Amino acid sequence: MDNILEIFSYNRVFTVILVLIGSYAGIKIGSAVLKKMAERYSQKRIQINGLIPIYKLLIYLFALFFIVFGILEVSKESLTALGLSLGVALGFAFQDILGNIFGGFIIIFTKPFAVGDKIQIGSFYGEVTDISLRRILIVTPDDSVVNVPNKAILTENISNSNGGELNCQVVAEIYLPITTDLDKAKKIGIDAAYSSPYAYLKKPVAIRFKYHYDQAPVILMKVKAYVFDHRYEFVFASDIVVRVQEKMKEEKML
Amino acid sequence: MIFLTPFFQELEKIKYFLARNVLFWSSLIEHSKNSIVLFLAGLKTEILLFLLNFGKNTESFARSLVSDLNNVLHNHSEWIKIVIFTYLSIYIVISGLIKLKQWLLIRKRTSEKQLQKIDAEIEIKKTGWFSSDIFLNLFKSFKNRLAYFSVSFLNRINDKYEDSLLFSQTNQIFHFFIPAFHRTLKIYDFLVRFLEQFFISLKIIKLRIQENEILISRLKEEKTKIEIPELLLNEFNEEGEEERAALYAFPEYESINEKVATYWKNHGNASFLIIGRQGTGKTLLINAMLNKHFQSDIKQMRIVLNPSADKNEIYESLLFALTGKKTTEEALKVLTDDLPSSIIIIENLHYLFIRKDSGFQLILSFLALMEQVRKKHLWIITINEYSYRFLTQFIELGSPFEFQLKLSIFKTEDIEKLIVKKAESRGYTIHPNIDKAKIDFLKKKIKKNELKYADIPRYLISQFFGKLVSECENIFPSLYYYFLNSIVNIDQKRIYLEDTQFTDLSFLEKLKPSYFFILTAVLIHDHLSIEELQEILKMGKEELFISLVFLEEKNILKREAIHQKEFYFIDPVNINSVSKILVKKNFLYF
Structure with a gap:
């Protein structure tokens, strides 16, 4: 009891609070600076954003070690004893939190995705806006912010649309009457992708047709093209659909 | 000889220093397997030594900081009052809580031992930050804790590598690192202070700029401009012999022109594509080339394409100017059978395409036509560099051309010579x-x-x-x-x-993406009308108009009327800066 009183004196508790506040402020300021830099130098956006979780981890680790060994001065023996006695109890109580923290470490070190990437995790799809030791923040196409716990990466399938690059593939789907002249439709689809201001034309444009039955038989045309910045992914898909439809109406194909 | 004593003393020191080094390095090589251990142990020793001095340094630093804080006290008394008020509130609340706890324990007739614990708690409180010299204590406490943390960390390393064989030698060698280490810390300290001052100055400057923005802009307008004689203005408004000479001074240009001329002489045909940005001297290069290599009786046809809202009209007028016919089939027949071997110069090929549905058809038709008759004529064609870069992503634009030249950046000396010569x-x-x-x-x-x-x-x-x-x-x-x-x-x-004051376009970086889409479209097409922009970007006319007016006001875009139709283009003065910003923003990725 004496030891615990000594460890948690007002002086130390106040110091710990100060260190925590300092670390929090350091994380917020550093992350904000990095984010601003990423926006300014859009070409390197993904790479700069990727530094944010590493920076956060370093600050967290420094704060943790400084608090435990520098301020609270917990001895090796105490730590072992505390670890043994509380380990089992807390392990069960905080298994979710610990799972998230380990998930966070896996994300930082194996980099299955980074801040700025477009990912599908479970049933959620969107842009990763933040990675912390506890959770991933995803902004979905309808602008909802989804808080995905880090441990989900251990259990869910993840797909990364852009793999660290700014451009990513977009598939625009257009349903056409079964009598459509497919050669003509293909030309229109390719032309629509080339014309769109959002297109990334260093990568190829591909067209795929598929027979589809939904109350009546139709042809599903898939225009696969790349967008120069995945932020315009959905605008690009819509733009292709609009352009194809306009041209087909002009050609009296619809 | 007495005066030489200090010299000998120094010599002795140097000898001693060298001997120690030799000893150290020889033993290091001998025990190379322990080099990592040696490094860690040595580093530890020196850091320990440094930490002994660290206490003194940080204390003096803390004292200087306290005096700085006193100054701050005068300047920011209101904030200080709030802080003191908060501190006192916490102090009173905590003291009250302890007293309350004591009183409750007494009331419960607790044992003497328990009362002692509370007394100990009060003692810790007194020696902590809740004592008289709060700021000094704060820094002392931080300093001590940080130092203790580092020492204990190093002690753990020491415990692990205590039996290291070369421990004593490392002590010697690491003595030499101490000054360097101290210097590094001093530089670090200086940098931190410098950065702090720099950011404060920056903030002040920013505020001043914001406050005086209108005043500054007025002053700029009112700045008396020197009246430049018309003779000199004309010299720089007209492209003349100097530019031609400068273009030919570039060995790459001269060499490719000679190659084209030789090929034409040997084969009776050639095709040459000149790629360059607006204002880089494409026309001048053609003139220079014709003057030097093609002054003969061979028929020359020069067609300069101009922007037009109707791309078909441009294509038809091109065919008509070439062959007197308006359709591709008829023109092909004339070019193949009727027209004698000629020099055909077509400038501004980029006006043949527009980035919209079927907008690339005409340029493809022209390339196909050219491909079929290129073995009969000398084709010299110019195109805007941005259009070329955009089109070559998906069109084999360069395939019908035996020769291609991208107008490169001149050397500073060449530009200097050119301007000095003009003056x-x-x-x-x-x-x-x-x-x-x-x-x-x-x-x-x-x-x-x-x-x-x-x-x-x-x-x-x-x-x-x-x-x-x-x-x-x-x-x-x-x-x-x-x-x-x-x-x-x-x-x-x-x-x-005087030093050139370049136009500040940093405001562009803060604009909405729609502005970047507009600028990219104009850059790719060279000239665009508002209707064409509307078709390319699928934007509302009103929104587009507002954006165009803004860009025109800021001298980014310029407007010119061609055949009673208004076209926007990027001001050549700013084209380089605009393209750099578009690259940075990833809109110009090609």
Whole structure:
């Protein structure tokens, strides 16, 4: 009891609070600076954003070690004893939190995705806006912010649309009457992708047709093209659909 | 001999130092397997030594900080009052809580031991930050804790590597690192202070700029401009022999022109594509080439394409000018059978396409036509560099051409020669305007023996042109514009130049993406009407109009009427800066 009183004196508790506040402020300021830099130098956006979780981890680790060994001065023996006695109890109580923290470490070190990437995790799809030791923040196409716990990466399938690059593939789907002249439709689809201001034309444009039955038989045309910045992914898909439809109406194909 | 004693003493020290080093390194090689251990142990020792001094240094630093804080107290008394009030509130609440706890325990007739614990708690409180000299204690406490943390960390390393064989030797060698370590810390400290001051200054400057923005813009407008003689203005508004000479001075240009001419002589056909940005001298290069290599009786046809809202009209007029026919089939027949072997020059091929549905068909048709008859004529075709870069992503634009030339950036010396020659042709000489700030800067350079008095004008002029070329590259209108804008005085045919004030386009970076889409579209097409932009970007006309007016007001876009239709294009003066921003923003990725 004496030891615990000594460890948690007002002086130390106040110091710990100060260190925590300092670390929090350091994380917020550093992350904000990095984010601003990423926006300014859009070409390197993904790479700069990727530094944010590493920076956060370093600050967290420094704060943790400084608090435990520098301020609270917990001895090796105490730590072992505390670890043994509380380990089992807390392990069960905080298994979710610990799972998230380990998930966070896996994300930082194996980099299955980074801040700025477009990912599908479970049933959620969107842009990763933040990675912390506890959770991933995803902004979905309808602008909802989804808080995905880090441990989900251990259990869910993840797909990364852009793999660290700014451009990513977009598939625009257009349903056409079964009598459509497919050669003509293909030309229109390719032309629509080339014309769109959002297109990334260093990568190829591909067209795929598929027979589809939904109350009546139709042809599903898939225009696969790349967008120069995945932020315009959905605008690009819509733009292709609009352009194809306009041209087909002009050609009296619809 | 007495006067030599210090010298011998120094010599002894050096000998001793060398001997120690030799000893150390020899043992290091001998025990190379322990080198990592050695390094860690040595590092630890020196850091421990440093930490002993660290306490003293940080204490003096803390004291200086306290005096700084006293100054802050005067300047920010209200904030300080709030802090003190908060601190006192916490103090009173905690003291009250402890007293309450004590009182409750007494009431419960607790044991003496429990009361002692509470007394101990009060003691800790008293020796902690809740004592008289709060700020000093705060820093002392931080310093001690940080130092203790580092020492205990190093002690753990020590415990692990205590039995290291070379422990004593490492102590010696790491003595030499101490000064370097101290110096590094001093530099670090200086940098931190410098950065702090820098950011404060930056903030003040920013605030001042915001406050005086209108005033500054007015002052800029009111700034008396030097009246440049019309003779000189005309010289820089007209492209003449100097530019041609400059273009030919570039060995790459001359070499490819010669290759084209030789190929034409040997094979009776050739096709040559010249790629360059607006204002880089594509037409001049063709003129120079024709003058030098093709002054013969061979029929020459020169067609300059102009922007038009109807691309079919441009294509038909091109065919008509070439063959007198309006359809591709008819034109092909004339070019193959009727037209004798000729030199066909087509300028601005980029006006044949537009980035919309079926907008690439005409340029493809023309390339196909050319491909079929290229073995009969000499084709010299020019295209905008941005259009070329865009189109080559998905069209084999270069395939019908045996020769291609991308107009590159000139050397600073070439541009300097060109401008000096242009000025000299009107009897003017160029001189730097040396103000007080420059004199101070130059004095420093002279002191350091980096510059001689006689070389000052030459040095300043080369600095001026260096900056000019790095900003404007090989865009002649931009080069001339900023050159003329840098003239501060003209006295008896002597032109005085000050440092060029380039247009600040940093505001562009903060604009909405729609502006970048507009600029990219205009850059790719060279000239675009509002209707064409509307079709390309699928934007509302009103929104587009507002954006275009803004960009025009800011001198990013310019407007010109061609055949009673208005077209927007990027001001050649700013084209380089605009393209750099678009690259940075990833809109111009090709």
